[in-house]
Amino acid sequence: MIQPASTVLETTAADIELVHVSKQYGDSLAVDAIDLRIAGGQYCCLLGPSGCGKTSTLRMIAGHESVTEGDILIAGRNVTREEPAARGTAMVFQNYALFPHLNALDNVAFSLKMRGVPKDVRRKRAGELLELVAMSAYAERKPAQLSGGQQQRVALARALLNQPGCLLLDEPLSALDPFLRVQMRAELKRWQKELGITFVHVTHSQEEAMALADLVVVMSHGRIEQSGTPHEVFNRPRTEFVARFLGGHNVFNTNGRAFTVRADHLRVVPHGVTPVQTATGESGLTRIGGVPCKVREAEYQGTHLRMTLDPLDGSPELISLVSDGDYDPARLGPDARVVVWWNEQDAHPLAA
Structure with a gap:
């Protein structure tokens, strides 16, 4: 710790x-x-x-x-x-930039050496920082003898010096x-x-x-x-851009209005089925959705399936996350005709 x-x-x-x-x-x-x-x-x-x-x-x-x-x-x-x-400030570089000929302790202490700090003082200080990042046991090892994670810890200790x-x-x-x-x-x-x-x-x-x-x-x-x-x-x-780069979002452009709906908020149902209000009293899915699609693929990811859907009107693909329990491979599998719905409150308007 x-x-x-x-x-x-x-x-x-x-x-x-x-x-x-x-x-x-x-x-x-x-x-x-x-x-x-x-x-x-x-x-x-x-x-x-x-x-x-x-x-x-x-x-x-x-x-x-x-x-x-x-x-x-x-x-x-x-x-x-x-x-x-x-x-x-101090910087930890992408490749850690450790000196290959120095052990972990001397890598951490290097800048103090350049400033003329006595050896016992700088090694004590470097040792404290190696302890901070749980690397005391590796103080005498050179970078080639350390894993990537261990090298990162040494680089962090050096940066904190x-x-x-x-x-x-x-x-x-x-x-x-x-x-x-x-x-x-x-x-x-x-x-x-x-x-x-x-x-x-x-x-x-x-x-x-x-x-x-x-x-x-x-x-x-x-x-x-x-x-x-x-x-x-x-x-x-x-x-x-933000919606697409972060992932997990579907972007829609309807009548000049751009908005997103999160992938886990899309409801995929077989063609011809209309979602109804739930028994818990949650609002029903409104006709802001109702997009006919064809299932391109359904990728199993453990607790859920990631469904890739092609709208029949040629719009960009949609992504929906469907729980394992709700997925019916006979009715929602690849090439199936489906309809996508969502609650209006789950549609988030975009500024640009």
């Missing part, structure tokens, strides 16, 4: 503010005049596809990329032109296998809460962002499409 932060890390969570920040690479605009505030102590995930500007944004916060226009404030101080070491107010993580879980990714995700969340500092985490994984973040920032083409809590962003996507 992680030790209380006060025993090994004395720092203050720093808030981060980006004011009209842009990044230009030649003729390419990677980040387009974004404004963002991350409160101190929040876990923020910058989420989006490759090329959306999320990594450039993280590197500008860290000071590893210059800002073309705008300002970056950390803990109320304008750091736009300051060197990375002067910003009170200088007591940053903000920890910046560039896709830290992408190199891990799926099982370890879930395990390390839980540990990152716990570390952030117990350390109490600000985390900014770049990812292209919707699941990762939903699991970790207090604040999700969805980016596309260098702009922020939407920011908010995971619940807000998932249940009330602002744009069609």
